[in-house]
Amino acid sequence: MTRATQKAARIVFFLSAAASAMAAALVFGFLLVFGFPLIGGGEFFSLLTRPWSPGQGLYGFLPMITGTAAISFLSIVFAFPLSLGTVCFMGGLGPARISRLVDGFVRFMTGIPTVIYGFLGIFLLVPVVRTLFTSAGSGMCILSASLMLSLLVSPTMIIFFKDGFDSVDFRYIQAADALGADSVQRLIYVILPEAWPGIVTGVIMGLGRAMGDTLIALMIAGNAVHVPGSILDSARTLTSHIALVSASDYESLAFKSIFACGLTLYVLNALAVIAVRRLDGKRGQA
Amino acid sequence: MDKPVKIRVENLTFSYHQTQIFENINLDFTDHAITAITGPSGRGKSTFLSILNRLWESQPFAAMQGKVWIHLDGQWVDIYGRTLSKPDLRRKVGMVFQTPNPLPMSIYKNMAFPLKLTGMTDKTLVDAKVTAALQQAFLWDEVKDRLHDSAFGLSGGQQQRLCIARALVSRPEILLLDEPTSSLDAGAASVIEDLLTELKKQCTLIVVSHYLDQVSRIADNALRLEACGFSQV
Amino acid sequence: MNIRLLGGCLRVFSWGAVLVLTGSVLVLLGYLLIKGVPSLGRDLIFGQVDILDAVLLRKRVFDGLFPAIAGTLSVVALSVGLAIPVGVCAGIYMSEFATVFQQRVFGLMFDILAGIPSIVIGLFGFSGAIFIHRYISNDFRPCLAVSVAALAFLVLPYITRTTQAAMQGLAEQTRQAALALGATRVQNIFYVLLPRSVSGILSGIILAIGRCAEDTAVIMLTGVVATAGIPGSLLGSYEALPFYIYYISSQYTDEAELMSGYGAAIILLGVCAVLFFLAFIIKRRLAGPAGPVTGRFHG
Numbered sequence: 001m002t003r004a005t006q007k008a009a010r011i012v013f014f015l016s017a018a019a020s021a022m023a024a025a026l027v028f029g030f031l032l033v034f035g036f037p038l039i040g041g042g043e044f045f046s047l048l049t050r051p052w053s054p055g056q057g058l059y060g061f062l063p064m065i066t067g068t069a070a071i072s073f074l075s076i077v078f079a080f081p082l083s084l085g086t087v088c089f090m091g092g093l094g095p096a097r098i099s100r101l102v103d104g105f106v107r108f109m110t111g112i113p114t115v116i117y118g119f120l121g122i123f124l125l126v127p128v129v130r131t132l133f134t135s136a137g138s139g140m141c142i143l144s145a146s147l148m149l150s151l152l153v154s155p156t157m158i159i160f161f162k163d164g165f166d167s168v169d170f171r172y173i174q175a176a177d178a179l180g181a182d183s184v185q186r187l188i189y190v191i192l193p194e195a196w197p198g199i200v201t202g203v204i205m206g207l208g209r210a211m212g213d214t215l216i217a218l219m220i221a222g223n224a225v226h227v228p229g230s231i232l233d234s235a236r237t238l239t240s241h242i243a244l245v246s247a248s249d250y251e252s253l254a255f256k257s258i259f260a261c262g263l264t265l266y267v268l269n270a271l272a273v274i275a276v277r278r279l280d281g282k283r284g285q286a
Numbered sequence: 287m288d289k290p291v292k293i294r295v296e297n298l299t300f301s302y303h304q305t306q307i308f309e310n311i312n313l314d315f316t317d318h319a320i321t322a323i324t325g326p327s328g329r330g331k332s333t334f335l336s337i338l339n340r341l342w343e344s345q346p347f348a349a350m351q352g353k354v355w356i357h358l359d360g361q362w363v364d365i366y367g368r369t370l371s372k373p374d375l376r377r378k379v380g381m382v383f384q385t386p387n388p389l390p391m392s393i394y395k396n397m398a399f400p401l402k403l404t405g406m407t408d409k410t411l412v413d414a415k416v417t418a419a420l421q422q423a424f425l426w427d428e429v430k431d432r433l434h435d436s437a438f439g440l441s442g443g444q445q446q447r448l449c450i451a452r453a454l455v456s457r458p459e460i461l462l463l464d465e466p467t468s469s470l471d472a473g474a475a476s477v478i479e480d481l482l483t484e485l486k487k488q489c490t491l492i493v494v495s496h497y498l499d500q501v502s503r504i505a506d507n508a509l510r511l512e513a514c515g516f517s518q519v
Numbered sequence: 520m521n522i523r524l525l526g527g528c529l530r531v532f533s534w535g536a537v538l539v540l541t542g543s544v545l546v547l548l549g550y551l552l553i554k555g556v557p558s559l560g561r562d563l564i565f566g567q568v569d570i571l572d573a574v575l576l577r578k579r580v581f582d583g584l585f586p587a588i589a590g591t592l593s594v595v596a597l598s599v600g601l602a603i604p605v606g607v608c609a610g611i612y613m614s615e616f617a618t619v620f621q622q623r624v625f626g627l628m629f630d631i632l633a634g635i636p637s638i639v640i641g642l643f644g645f646s647g648a649i650f651i652h653r654y655i656s657n658d659f660r661p662c663l664a665v666s667v668a669a670l671a672f673l674v675l676p677y678i679t680r681t682t683q684a685a686m687q688g689l690a691e692q693t694r695q696a697a698l699a700l701g702a703t704r705v706q707n708i709f710y711v712l713l714p715r716s717v718s719g720i721l722s723g724i725i726l727a728i729g730r731c732a733e734d735t736a737v738i739m740l741t742g743v744v745a746t747a748g749i750p751g752s753l754l755g756s757y758e759a760l761p762f763y764i765y766y767i768s769s770q771y772t773d774e775a776e777l778m779s780g781y782g783a784a785i786i787l788l789g790v791c792a793v794l795f796f797l798a799f800i801i802k803r804r805l806a807g808p809a810g811p812v813t814g815r816f817h818g
Contacts, residue, residue, distance in 0.1 A: 006705040013616060016608035020679055021628040023672055027635060030646045085536020093533045096346065102537055107799075109544060111791040113733030115761045116784050119768050120547045123554075151543055171387035177341060178383070179400045179452065180376040184526030189399070190389065212636030214736040219768060239638045239736070246642070246740050250649060259646070262639045269634040277627065405522060 028266060035259025047260050052225045052241075059257035063227045065264070067235035070228055071145045071217055072210040078150035079206055083157035084199070091165050091191060092183035103162075109155040118219035121148045126220055135232050138222070142231040145221035149210050157206040164198010165191055197279050204279075208272045212265065214239040238265050291357065292317035292460065292490040293338065298352035300330070300337065302345075307333055309514040310352075315507075317357070320482060320491045322501040324519070325511035331494045332384075334511070335462045338492070339379045340365065340372050358459060373403070380453030384465040386445035388437035388452075393429050396437050396448060400456045415455055423451035424481050443474025450481065461485065463493045467500065479504050551788070555781030563782045564588065579748050584783055589749040590757040594663065594738065595731040598670035602727060606675050607720060610682025611708060633676035641740035644669030648741065661742035664753040669741050670734065674727035681726065685719025686712050722798050729794045733787065735761040745770075760787050 050060020086106065090099045121144060130139030168191050176190045214237075222234025223244060236244070242258045249255060293315035300308040307330040315321050323331050336342040338354060355362050358378050363370055370378075377400065388396050397416040406412055420426040425447045429440070437448060446466060453461060463482070467475035482491055483504055495501055501508050501519075508519035565573045566583030573580050580586055613625060644665050651659045693715060697707045743762045750757035760783055767780035 006703060009705050009708075010616065013608045013612035016605045017612035017617065017621075017625055017679075020605060020609040020632070020675055021625040023675060024628045024632040024635070027632070027640065027643045027672070030643050030650070031639070034646045034649070081532070082536045082540045085533040086540055088529065089533040089537045093530050094537065102541065104799075105541055105544075108792070108795055111729055111733075111795045112544075113735075113761060113787055113791060115733065115735045115764050116551070116788060117547075119764050119780065119784055120551060122768050124547065124550050151540075151547075154540060169390075171383075171385070172389055174341075174383065175387040175389055175449075176399075177344065178339065178376055178381040179403065180373040180456065181403050182371075182373045182526075184529055185373075185403055185522065187529070188522075188525070189402070194390065208634055212634070212638075214636065214638040215765065219765065239636055242638045242642055243736065243739060246645065250645075258642065262642045265636050265639050269636065270631050273627070273630045273634050277630065 028263075031259050031262045031266060035256055035263060037253070037256055047257065048264070051227070054252075054254040059253060059260075061238060061241060061257070061261055061264070063225050064236050064238045064241045064261065066227045067142075067217070067221070068211055068237040068239070070142050070231065070235060071149060071221060071237055072207055074142060074146035074231060075149035075153060075210045076203065076207055078146060079154045079157055079210075080203065082150065083154050083161055083202065083206070086154075086158050087161040087165060088187060090162065091187055093187065106155050106158050109151075110159070112152075114152055114213055114215045115219075117148045117152055118215040121145075121216065121220040133232050135230075137232075137234065140220050140222035140234055142221060142228055142233060142235050145217050145235075146231070148216050148220060149213060152213060152216065153206040153209045156209050157202040160202030160205050161195070161199055164195035164202065167198065168194040201276050201279050204272050204276050208269060211237075211268060212239065214243055218243050289316045289318055291315065293357075293492075294355040294362075295337075296353040296355065298337065298350070298354070300333065300342075300350045300352075301348070302333070303347045306514055311516060313509070313516060315490060315492060317490050318486055318488075319506040320486055320493060320504055322505035322508045323492065323494045323511060323516075324496060324498065324501055324508060327496065329511050329513075331511055332464050335381065335464055335492065335494060338365075338460070338462055339376050339381055341376075341381065343372075356460065377404070377456040378458050379460045379462060380456065380458035381462045382446070382449050382453055382464065382466050385469050386442065386449050388440075388445055388448055391437065392434045393437050393440070393448060394433040396452055397455055400452065404456075419451045419455040422454055422485070423447045424477060424484075425451055441474070443470050443477060446470060446474070446478060447481065450478070454485075458489060460490045460492070463491065465494050465496065467495075467497070475500070548788075551781060551784055555778070555785040558778040558782040559785060563779060576749065581746075584760065584763065584779065584786065586747065586749045587758040587760045587763045587783070588786070590743070590747070591732055591760045593750045593757065594666050594670060594759060595728055597663075597667040598731050599674065599724065599727050601667060601671040602675050602678055603724060605671075606678025606723075606727075607682050609675075610679045610720075611686065611713075613679065613683040614686035615704060615708060615712070629676045629679055632672070633680070637673060637734055637736040638740070640669055640673050641737040643672070644737065644741040659754070661740070661756075662754045663742055663750050663757050666738050666741040666743065666757075667753070669737050670731050673734065673737055674730050677727045677730065678720070678723045681723025682716065682720050685716035685723075688719065689715055718801050718804060722801050725794050725798045725801070729791055732790055732794075733761055735759075735765055738762055739765075760790075 047060050048065060049062050050058050051062055052058060052060055052064070086102065090103055094102070125144050125148060126139035128139075129141065129144045133143070172190050172194065173186060176186045181189065217237040218240040221237065221240065223236045223240060224234035225236055226233075228235040238261050242261050245254055245258045291314045295311055295313040298308050298311040299306075323334065325331055333342060337350065342348055342350070354365050356365055356379070357363075358370075365375055389399060391399070394416065397419060398412050401412050401415060417426065420429065425444065428444060429448075432439075437445065440448060446469075450466070467478050470478070479500060482493065485491060493505065509516045510519050561570065562583065564584045566580050566585070568578045568580045568583070572578040573583075573585050613622060617625060645661060647668065648659065648661045648665045689712060694707075694712065697711045698704070702710065738759050739762060742756055743759045744756045745758065745763070745766045747756040747758050764780055764783050764787065767776055767783070771777040771780060
C-alpha cells in the first residue's frame with residue numbers, strides 16, 4: 001500500500017464522515033428553504049396555533065400537534081408498564097429460561113414493520129374497538145392507534161431499560177445477593193435506584209419513535225382534521241398529515257406548509273437527541 | 287479433634303461449562319476455627335466458597351452433585367434441600383469478597399441493609415445491632431462520627447472491614463472470606479488478620495488465601511486445592 | 520411485611536406485562552398467518568404468468584406481487600449499496616481518526632440524522648426531486664433514484680454507528696499489535712481492524728437492509744406507485760411490497776385483493792424474520808471465537 005494510497009484513504013475517511021455529518025444539516029436546510037414562504041417573518045409560530053383549513057387559507061397544524069401529542073403520549077402510557085414489567089421479569093422476577101425466550105422474542109419484535117401493525121390494526125383491532133366503544137365511530141381513533149403504537153415502541157423501550165439494568169455495577173448485585181436479598185428486594189433496593197438513567201432514556205427514545213411513526217397513525221387513527229376531544233375521536237398526526245398532503249399539488253401553499261410540519265418534527269427530534277446525550281453524559285459515557 | 291464439625295461436604299462433584307472443577311470431594315470443617323484454602327489460582331477456590339452459600343446458582347452452565355450439610359441452630363441442615371431458603375441461608379453463612387463491595391449508600395445504610403431485608407423496622411434495635419457489628423469489626427471508633435457519609439469515602443482497608451461488619455450484622459454462624467486482604471496493604475491486612483482471629487470465638491471461618499505466611503499465621507487447618515481435590519496441609 | 524406485599528404485586532405485574540406483550544403480538548401474527556397462508560402460492564407472486572417468463576422478464580406480471588418484490592429488492596440493494604461505502608468509511612474515521620471534538624459534533628449529527636422521522640426524510644427526498652426538476656431537468660420527477668438516495672440517508676447512521684462500535688470494541692491488544700510492529704494506521708485498519716470488525720459491520724448492514732425493506736414513508740414521497748411493473752430504470756417509477764400492503768388496505772376492491780394483502784404482509788414479515796435470524800447467527804459467531812463467557816467465580 002503506497003504512501004499516496006494511504007493518504008487518499010485518510011482523505012476518503014474524513015470526507016465520508018464530514019458528508020455524513022452534513023446530511024442532517026442538509027435535510028434541515030432543504031426543509032427550511034422549501035417551506036420558506038410560510039416560515040419567514042414570524043409566520044412559523046402562528047402555524048403552530050392555527051387550524052388547518054386550506055379552503056379558508058388557513059395552514060396551521062394545531063390539530064396535528066394535538067393529534068401527535070395525544071397518540072404518542074397515550075402509547076407511552078400503555079407501553080411503559082408493559083416494558084418495565086417485561087424488563088423486571090427478565091431481571092430476576094421470572095425464570096431464567098423463559099427470560100431468555102422473552103429476550104429473543106422482544107428482539108424479533110424490533111424487526112416487525114410498522115406497516116404490518118397498521119394493516120393488522122385495520123382488520124383486527126379497529127373492529128374490536130368499534131364494537132366495544134360505540135362512541136368511537138368507525139373505530140379508527142386515537143385509542144386504536146395508541147394501542148398499536150405501544151406494541152411498536154415497547155421493544156425499543158425494553159432494550160434501553162435493559163441496558164440501564166445491565167449497567168448497574170455487578171458488585172452491588174453480588175453484595176445484595178450475598179447478604180440475603182431475594183430477587184424482588186434486589187430489584188427494588190439496588191437495581192431500580194441505580195438504573196433510572198436508562199429508564200428515562202428509554203422513555204425518551206420510545207416517545208421519539210412514537211412521534212416519528214407515520215403508518216400506524218395514517219392507517220388507523222382516522223385522519224380527521226380537528227383538535228381531538230377524547231381518545232375515541234379520530235385524529236391526525238404531524239407525520240400522517242405530511243403523507244396525506246404530499247399527494248396534492250406541490251406548488252400550492254398547502255403543500256409548502258408541510259415543510260413547516262417537517263421542520264417541527266425535525267426540531268422535536270433534535271431536542272430529544274440532545275436530552276438523551278446529556279443523560280448519557282450523566283452516566284459517564286461519551 | 288475436640289471441636290465439633292460445623293460443615294460437612296459429601297461427594298461433591300462440580301462442573302462449569304463441561305469442565306470438571308471438583309470430583310467427589312468429602313470434607314469436614316471444624317466449628318470455631320479458621321480453615322484456610324490455598325492453591326493455584328483459577329482452580330476453583332472461589333467457586334468452592336460459593337457452593338457453601340449457593341451463590342454459584344446465579345451462573346448459567348454450572349452443575350453440581352452431592353450434598354452440603356451445615357450444623358445450624360443446633361441441627362444438621364441440607365442447604366440444598368427445602369428447609370432453608372437461599373436468602374435465609376446467606377444470613378447464616380456470610381461472605382466477604384476479594385475487593386470490598388459496599389453498596390452506593392452511607393455507612394449506616396450499608397450496615398442496616400441486611401436488617402432491612404428481614405423487615406426489621408425498630409430503629410433502636412437496628413442502631414444497637416449496627417453499633418455492635420461495627421465494634422466487632424474493629425471499625426466503630428473510626429466511623430462513629432461519620433455514619434451518614436458515603437461508604438466510598440473510606441479507605442480500602444476500612445471498606446473491607448465495613449463489608450465484614452455488614453456480613454456480621456446478621457450474626458452469621460459461618461463466615462466465608464475470599465482473599466480478603468489481597469487488595470490491601472500490609473498494615474490494613476494485619477488489622478484484618480487480627481480481626482479474623484477474634485471472630486473465631488463466634489463463627490466458623492473459611493478463608494481463601496494465596497499468602498502462605500498469612501495461612502500459617504492465622505489458620506487452624508489448611509487445605510490445598512489441586513486437580514479437582516483437596517489435600518490436608 | 521410491606522415489602523412482601525409489594526414484591527408479590529411486582530411479580531404479578533411483571534408476569535402480566537410479559538403475557539400481555541407477547542400475547543398481543545402472537546395474536547396479531549397468528550391472525551395474519553391464519554388469514555394469509557391460504558393465499559400463499561405461485562399465483563400470489565406471479566399471477567397468471569409463467570414463472571420462467573416472469574423472471575426472465577419476457578412477460579409482464581399484472582396481478583401478482585412479483586413487480587413489488589422486484590421493486591423492493593432493487594431499492595434495498597441500491598440504497599444499501601450506496602450507504603455501505605460512505606457509512607463504513609465514516610465509521611472508520613470516527614473510530615480511528617476523529618478528535619474528541621469531532622467525535623462529539625459528528626456524533627451529535629449522526630444521532631440527529633438517525634432520529635429524523637422517516638416521513639421527513641421522504642419529504643427531504645421529494646424536495647430534492649423538486650430542486651432537480653426546477654434547476655437541472657424538467658423531466659425529472661420522484662423516481663427510483665430519489666428513493667434510493669433518500670433511503671441511503673435513512674440507513675446511513677445504522678452503518679456508521681455499528682462500524683464505529685465494532686472497531687472501537689476490539690481489544691486494545693488487537694488494536695496495537697500491528698502498530699507495534701511498524702504498521703501505519705491505515706495499514707492497521709485494512710490488514711487488522713477491518714477484517715476483525717466484519718461481524719459487527721455485517722450486523723449493521725443487515726439492520727440497514729431490514730430498515731430499507733420495511734420502509735413505507737420514505738418511498739411514499741419519493742417515487743413508489745401502485746402499478747409500475749418491475750423497475751425499468753433509475754429514473755422511472757417502481758412498486759414496493761410495503762407500499763402495496765398500505766395501498767391495498769384501503770383500495771381493495773374484492774376479497775381476493777384483500778387476501779393478496781395478507782399474503783404480501785406474510786412475505787414481508789418472512790423477509791424480516793430471515794434477516795433477524797441472519798443477524799442472530801452472525802452475533803453467535805461473534806461470540807464464538809472469544810469462547811464462552813468466563814464465570815464470575817474463579818478459584
